[in-house]
Amino acid sequence: MKTKLLILAAAGLMLAACQTMTPEERRAADGNTCASYGFRRGTDAFATCLQRIELDRRAESRAFRYDNDVMIWGWSRPVVVTRPVIVQGN
Numbered sequence: 001m002k003t004k005l006l007i008l009a010a011a012g013l014m015l016a017a018c019q020t021m022t023p024e025e026r027r028a029a030d031g032n033t034c035a036s037y038g039f040r041r042g043t044d045a046f047a048t049c050l051q052r053i054e055l056d057r058r059a060e061s062r063a064f065r066y067d068n069d070v071m072i073w074g075w076s077r078p079v080v081v082t083r084p085v086i087v088q089g090n
Contacts, residue, residue: 030054 021029027050034049035041 030050030053031041031046033053034046037049039046039049
């Protein structure tokens, strides 16, 4: 019985470690990052800082997906497959 309880507790701890940030938590962390750079909340510079952080995050995501596609499929560029269709006139 103790073994089952221990396994259940370990599984719960592993699942708790896999949680990701909510959009609100991410926004707060990004805001704290921009504030630590010296930008004041509510200014255009602060908004630009937040935007750049988000753009960097998206670029990293695209690069990660591209790198994984190359590793999985072995393709470094798009592959186009064509099949010629011969049309004969009457």
